[in-house]
Amino acid sequence: MNTEELWMPAPDRETLALQLTRCNARSTAFGLVLTETEMEQLALSRHQALRAAGRIEFGEGVLERLVAAFCDAPDLDPACYAETLDELQALFYQLKGVCREQLSDSELITVMRQIYDGTGGSLEALAGADRENLLETARTGRWEWRDQDWGEEDE
Numbered sequence: 001m002n003t004e005e006l007w008m009p010a011p012d013r014e015t016l017a018l019q020l021t022r023c024n025a026r027s028t029a030f031g032l033v034l035t036e037t038e039m040e041q042l043a044l045s046r047h048q049a050l051r052a053a054g055r056i057e058f059g060e061g062v063l064e065r066l067v068a069a070f071c072d073a074p075d076l077d078p079a080c081y082a083e084t085l086d087e088l089q090a091l092f093y094q095l096k097g098v099c100r101e102q103l104s105d106s107e108l109i110t111v112m113r114q115i116y117d118g119t120g121g122s123l124e125a126l127a128g129a130d131r132e133n134l135l136e137t138a139r140t141g142r143w144e145w146r147d148q149d150w151g152e153e154d155e
Contacts (some may be wrong), residue, residue, distance in 0.1 A: 015060060016043055022064055027071040031078050042089065049090040053097055062092050062105060069101050069109045075121025084123070088112065091108040099134045109138045118143035 020039040027033065034042070050086050066088050070076060076084060095108060103111065111134055112126055119125035129137075137143050 012043075016040065018074075019060055019064060023067045026067050027081075030071045030076075031077070032071055032081045034082055042082065042086055043088045045091065046089055046147045051088070053093040055093055055096065061089075062109070063089055065105065065109055066092065067112050070116070070142075073113065073116060075117070077121075087123050088126075091123065095126070095134060096128065098129070098131050100131065102131075102135060103138050107138050108134070114141070114143045 016039055017036075020036060023039070025031050041132070042063055043061075046057075046063065050057055063085065066085060070085075071087060092105075092108065092112065095112065096105075099108065114124050114137055115129055115133075116122070120139075129154060
């Protein structure tokens, strides 16, 4: 028995297969497809992200909702699709704590997409978003740059 089997019992593997099918059904039209191995890694990463954020979650998680929200993003690189989803999933749990539960899951995902699109697909910008940025973006529907450095070099 490997370590994945210790934390993910067999019945959850069926759920994982269904999630994979639903995610790919949504994203295939955009040239984005997850493999079974990538889906398993995303499930493992979810567990690690929840632990790192000090959170617990019941149910299947947020991955399908992230796929639905981001699969048509113009700055999403198909070559990095699984890695981007992995990072988005971890950022979701991190940002959920940052906004102190003042945004619903749907609101937070919408804000994440607005920031992602408004910064040309910058995961660093998402990681650097503070509570005020998140709440203001949710309130106004617009991402404001606020003169923050997202790790890009000055020209």
